[in-house]
Amino acid sequence: MAKVFVFDHPLIQHKLTFIRDKNTGTKEFRELVDEVATLMMFEITRDLSLEEVEVETPVSTAKAKVIAGKKLGIVPILRAGIGMVDGALNLIPTAKVGHVGLYRDPETLQPVEYYVKLPSDVKEREFIVVDPMLATGGSAVAAIDSLKTRGAKNIKFMCLIAAPEGVEAVQKAHPDVDIYIAGLDEKLNEHGYIVPGLGDAGDRLFGTK
């Protein structure tokens, strides 16, 4: 069964509070999402493997460590996932970026796919799918399906806020995909919005409400 990590780091929790606040405007919202994505990526990359190298310091030779050349890919679920890409790339600037375009039908809440573009070496890469919101889980499950259909084998999912329903749906459909969350909320309302949540992540990021 996939593991679920809820990040309790004080900086993540502090910034998430202002992301939730309805009085936070678009500019600040976008900056905070970017910062939290960086902090979450710092935690997620904790398990990257290292290899030993030798480096000449001004004083002598040191045995030291570098990351062992893992191939990473960041995959935002459009549109709101775009808000987390730059923050993630801050820490892993050589990662490739794939895109999965999905919108949630407002009536049925079912995801509708409209765009997919992934790095060509999809089978060799480890992917981190990013989206601020994991609500019913339909979008995350569909995005991960889409990656797996194209050959991806090693996938993590990272979001800002999740509802228990969404976590359960991803765990059931993709038991191999670990889930990383900044805030695990109470429930969904009758419109499929996370309660208390932060509202519509895409609209708040891009000012489209």
Ligand SMILES: O=P(O)(O)OC[C@H]1O[C@H](OP(=O)(O)OP(=O)(O)O)[C@H](O)[C@@H]1O
């Ligand atoms: O877990 P789910 O019930 O599928 O809901 C979560 C999805 O809903 C939002 O996207 P939305 O459909 O609003 O598209 P947008 O990013 O273009 O605004 C959000 O960014 C997720 O992708």
Ligand SMILES: O=c1cc[nH]c(=O)[nH]1
């Ligand atoms: O609360 C929610 C649920 C889905 N999508 C959002 O942007 N917010």
Ligand SMILES: [Mg+2]
């Ligand atoms: Mg939206």
